[in-house]
Amino acid sequence: MDYYLGVFQTIGVHTLLGLSAYILLLTGQVSMAQIGFFAIGAYSSGVLTVIFSWNIYPALAFGALLASFFAFLVGFPALRVKGLMLVIATIAFSEIVRLITFNFVWMVEKDGIMVGAEGAQGFREIRYFTTNGWDSSQVVLLIWIFVAIVMAMLWWLDRVKAGAVLRAVGNDELAAQSSGINLTTVKVAAMTAGGFIAGLGGGLYAHAVSYVDHITFTILMATFAISYPILGGTKNVFGTLLAVIFIQGILIEAFRFLEDWRLIIFGLLIILVMNFMPDGLVSIFKKSNPGKGN
Amino acid sequence: MNIEFIDIVQALIDGILYGSTYALIGLGFTLIFGAMEKLNMAYAASSIGGAYVGLGVSVLLSLPLYAIFLIGPIGGGLLSVLVYICCFRYLPSNNHLAALMASIGGLFFIDEIISHETDGSPLDFPELGIFSEAYFEIEFSDMFLGFRGDLIFVMFASFLAMLMLMYLLYRTRLGLATRAVSQQPIAAQLCGISIHQTNSVTFILAGVLGGIAGCLAAASVGVISPLLVLPLTVKGLVVTVIGGLGSIRGAIIAGLLVGGLESVFLLLRGVNERDIYVFLLLFVFLVFRPNGFFGAEIDRD
Amino acid sequence: MSILKVDNLCKNFGGVQAVNGLNFEINEGEIFGLIGPNGSGKSTTINVICGLYQPSEGSIFLNGKKINGFKPNQCVDMGISRTFQNIRLFGDLTVWQNLWVAWKDDRKNQGSWFSNWFGKSESREKLISELLSFSGLETRANDLASNLSFGEQRRLELARAVASKPKLIFLDEPAAGMNKEEVKELRDRIFRLRDLGITIFLVEHVMDLVMNVSNRITVLNFGKAISEGDPESVQNDKAVQEAYFGQ
Ligand SMILES: Nc1ncnc2c1ncn2[C@@H]1O[C@H](COP(=O)(O)OP(=O)(O)OP(=O)(O)O)[C@@H](O)[C@H]1O
Ligand SMILES: [Mg+2]
Numbered sequence: 151m152d153y154y155l156g157v158f159q160t161i162g163v164h165t166l167l168g169l170s171a172y173i174l175l176l177t178g179q180v181s182m183a184q185i186g187f188f189a190i191g192a193y194s195s196g197v198l199t200v201i202f203s204w205n206i207y208p209a210l211a212f213g214a215l216l217a218s219f220f221a222f223l224v225g226f227p228a229l230r231v232k233g234l235m236l237v238i239a240t241i242a243f244s245e246i247v248r249l250i251t252f253n254f255v256w257m258v259e260k261d262g263i264m265v266g267a268e269g270a271q272g273f274r275e276i277r278y279f280t281t282n283g284w285d286s287s288q289v290v291l292l293i294w295i296f297v298a299i300v301m302a303m304l305w306w307l308d309r310v311k312a313g314a315v316l317r318a319v320g321n322d323e324l325a326a327q328s329s330g331i332n333l334t335t336v337k338v339a340a341m342t343a344g345g346f347i348a349g350l351g352g353g354l355y356a357h358a359v360s361y362v363d364h365i366t367f368t369i370l371m372a373t374f375a376i377s378y379p380i381l382g383g384t385k386n387v388f389g390t391l392l393a394v395i396f397i398q399g400i401l402i403e404a405f406r407f408l409e410d411w412r413l414i415i416f417g418l419l420i421i422l423v424m425n426f427m428p429d430g431l432v433s434i435f436k437k438s439n440p441g442k443g444n
Numbered sequence: 445m446n447i448e449f450i451d452i453v454q455a456l457i458d459g460i461l462y463g464s465t466y467a468l469i470g471l472g473f474t475l476i477f478g479a480m481e482k483l484n485m486a487y488a489a490s491s492i493g494g495a496y497v498g499l500g501v502s503v504l505l506s507l508p509l510y511a512i513f514l515i516g517p518i519g520g521g522l523l524s525v526l527v528y529i530c531c532f533r534y535l536p537s538n539n540h541l542a543a544l545m546a547s548i549g550g551l552f553f554i555d556e557i558i559s560h561e562t563d564g565s566p567l568d569f570p571e572l573g574i575f576s577e578a579y580f581e582i583e584f585s586d587m588f589l590g591f592r593g594d595l596i597f598v599m600f601a602s603f604l605a606m607l608m609l610m611y612l613l614y615r616t617r618l619g620l621a622t623r624a625v626s627q628q629p630i631a632a633q634l635c636g637i638s639i640h641q642t643n644s645v646t647f648i649l650a651g652v653l654g655g656i657a658g659c660l661a662a663a664s665v666g667v668i669s670p671l672l673v674l675p676l677t678v679k680g681l682v683v684t685v686i687g688g689l690g691s692i693r694g695a696i697i698a699g700l701l702v703g704g705l706e707s708v709f710l711l712l713r714g715v716n717e718r719d720i721y722v723f724l725l726l727f728v729f730l731v732f733r734p735n736g737f738f739g740a741e742i743d744r745d
Numbered sequence: 746m747s748i749l750k751v752d753n754l755c756k757n758f759g760g761v762q763a764v765n766g767l768n769f770e771i772n773e774g775e776i777f778g779l780i781g782p783n784g785s786g787k788s789t790t791i792n793v794i795c796g797l798y799q800p801s802e803g804s805i806f807l808n809g810k811k812i813n814g815f816k817p818n819q820c821v822d823m824g825i826s827r828t829f830q831n832i833r834l835f836g837d838l839t840v841w842q843n844l845w846v847a848w849k850d851d852r853k854n855q856g857s858w859f860s861n862w863f864g865k866s867e868s869r870e871k872l873i874s875e876l877l878s879f880s881g882l883e884t885r886a887n888d889l890a891s892n893l894s895f896g897e898q899r900r901l902e903l904a905r906a907v908a909s910k911p912k913l914i915f916l917d918e919p920a921a922g923m924n925k926e927e928v929k930e931l932r933d934r935i936f937r938l939r940d941l942g943i944t945i946f947l948v949e950h951v952m953d954l955v956m957n958v959s960n961r962i963t964v965l966n967f968g969k970a971i972s973e974g975d976p977e978s979v980q981n982d983k984a985v986q987e988a989y990f991g992q
Binding site: 180227228230231233234235237238239241242243245246249250252253269270368369370373376377380410411413414416417418419420421424425 | 482483530531534535540541542543544545546548549550551552553554555556557559560674677678681682684685689716717719720723724726727730731734
Binding site for chain 1: 821
């Protein structure tokens with residue numbers, strides 16, 4: 151039973167991660183920074199519940215807000231660059247965050263033991279849920295309530311002007327700008343919202359598994375994050391969910407016996423999809439010619 | 445710890461010498477970008493992969509050590525052209541992001557295969573024989589600056605490789621075709637140049653450079669490990685951006701710069717924090733000089 | 746009264762002088778034609794005025810205010826909008842959404858920030874349905890823009906340009922690829938826009954259309970104005986005939 155709960159937990163957290171990349175992909179931005187925001191949410195909410203003994207909800211909210219604040223900051227320099235350069239910049243950002251968690255030490259003594267983040271050893275004993283008597287099914291339920299809320303919000307977004315504007319920017323930046331849309335506002339807003347969702351996911355993840363370290367936040371995870379909406383398509387939010395179920399639920403969990411071949415297959419899968427459906431799955435990649443403006 | 449000025453100069457020297465391998469990697473990224481306006485994220489993986497191929501083949505056939513430095517680059521070239529075929533050749537040519545994603549897939553594919561075959565643990569890589577023992581010291585207004593023999597060899601070999609590349613690019617028909625394709629793909633095609641052929645050649649050339657860089661880097665450290673792949677990828681990208689996407693001299697200068705600064709950061713802040721500053725450097729450039737040293741004044745999409 | 750004044754406008758791309766010292770003034774409410782052979786710099790003129798490119802030299806005044814170097818969206822805020830020579834719609838959005846994205850409320854009854862981005866508004870519903878009937882796309886409101894026929898796409902793009910409530914609208918070859926009947930419909934639409942008080946800047950190769958609708962015409966060749974005046978005098982100008990048909 152616990153095993154299946156673990157799988158649901160992973161799928162829930164990864165769905166949040168994928169949705170945070172989804173909202174950016176709607177605007178045509180391929181961001182590898184989502185795992186950086188995830189890390190910020192994980193560490194900051196962990197510090198709050200472990201070191202400052204906060205309640206879980208304000209801690210999660212703070213983690214998500216801090217992540218979205220960083221996303222907002224990253225949004226501006228990232229705006230100056232598009233496409234490939236944005237990918238490089240966001241990879242660098244995520245690596246910077248990962249290396250900071252690698253060096254991040256903040257420990258205090260509590261009830262006779264040292265708790266907190268211990269640099270390369272990671273951040274152990276994020277035990278809010280166990281000390282407060284939650285059982286694992288309640289934790290999984292909490293995660294999925296957040297997943298449902300975020301999915302509902304993104305679903306609703308597609309029914310108001312803001313959603314249409316995001317897609318308009320993703321379709322054709324120049325035409326969007328010439329229709330009166332301020333690209334800076336839209337892209338930074340999407341980045342900030344994506345940061346919030348990823349930060350929330352990070353906070354939930356850290357508390358659900360009670361241990362995070364820098365290895366959680368590698369480029370591999372950033373690639374997972376962006377590959378969900380790419381594989382699932384940007385038609386609606388359910389594509390991302392399906393892609394997570396496919397990759398985490400089937401490829402990674404059901405094929406456990408394949409061991410480290412699974413990641414090899416993951417690499418191969420991306421290559422195959424890109425070769426055979428370069429824009430079938432990802433209409434967003436069908437960029438209009440950036441050159442001439444007439 | 446008391447760090448004096450001379451220590452910083454010494455760190456800078458070591459770093460710049462070692463940075464010539466970054467220059468090679470940056471050159472590889474830039475060559476491919478110049479030819480196709482695409483990023484090959486699997487490039488550093490195929491470079492380290494080349495060094496593994498060199499090591500593996502030499503050990504299996506019990507060849508002398510220097511054979512690694514011949515087989516490694518060949519392996520790099522082969523892997524690189526394989527990446528071209530799998531991640532670029534059949535993708536729509538105007539779809540830069542699809543190729544990017546595919547090559548990220550290639551990156552993990554190669555990286556995970558290496559991890560799988562070696563159980564993820566580092567292997568000893570032969571050092572550079574007599575060069576490893578050599579050490580020169582010069583006196584410079586009562587400061588003593590040292591030059592490690594192996595690093596001098598690394599620098600020397602890197603520059604030799606670069607010179608050969610320049611010769612190929614600027615003095616041969618092959619290079620002419622490559623440059624024609626990168627500047628005017630359609631016109632070049634009309635003149636009977638096959639784009640796929642020249643792109644393959646570009647990938648092979650880049651892969652050979654990468655294989656050389658991989659071997660040299662591994663030899664000067666004495667071990668090779670799949671853990672080298674991701675940092676080298678990110679550093680190669682940083683070098684490419686700082687130099688200016690598509691600029692050859694930019695990549696060389698930026699490679700040396702990143703090598704030098706990295707070594708200074710190492711001295712000042714330690715190994716765990718070093719790369720943070722290297723990557724921050726990228727943001728400094730993105731904010732103040734988004735086209736790098738020599739990048740063209742256009743938005744890349 | 747002049748709504749747009751362009752003073753010694755230049756734009757070069759590397760060595761190419763696409764626009765080279767252009768001067769003109771457009772009066773409020775008129776239809777102003779810009780014609781010229783292929784590559785003479787017509788689209789570039791529009792692109793520079795609408796903020797896609799920075800002018801290399803010269804200045805652009807909208808209602809006396811200098812708008813050099815404004816971004817395209819700032820130009821829209823100032824009351825300029827445009828269509829593109831190669832239609833640029835939002836293909837993944839429906840017809841309705843395409844108009845919605847560009848829609849702007851009147852200055853006076855501007856809703857809150859929230860209702861603009863996330864809410865509903867009656868004036869918006871009204872305007873968009875008006876635009877749909879203006880462009881004859883009522884039945885296609887919920888179809889994806891990428892599924893429209895060529896003629897429908899042209900109409901939608903024009904409607905989208907009107908959705909931002911411009912004072913001045915730039916049309917870059919709106920009749921290209923249209924048959925006689927469609928050109929006639931287009932002409933009626935242009936007149937209707939003019940009757941609404943919108944000033945129109947028309948770039949067009951279909952002489953029938955420009956000569957019929959324009960109040961004044963400027964002829965461009967190699968980025969320079971070689972003739973200007975009412976349609977008749979331009980038509981009879983030797984220099985124009987030479988530019989078009991060679992010596
Ligand atoms: N972005 C650009 N970069 C370089 N050159 C350009 C660019 N845009 C236009 N040009 C050049 O500027 C000149 C004028 O082009 P423009 O598109 O303005 O002509 P046009 O009058 O609209 O022609 P057409 O009737 O074919 O639409 C041409 O020589 C063109 O090649
Ligand atoms: Mg034109």
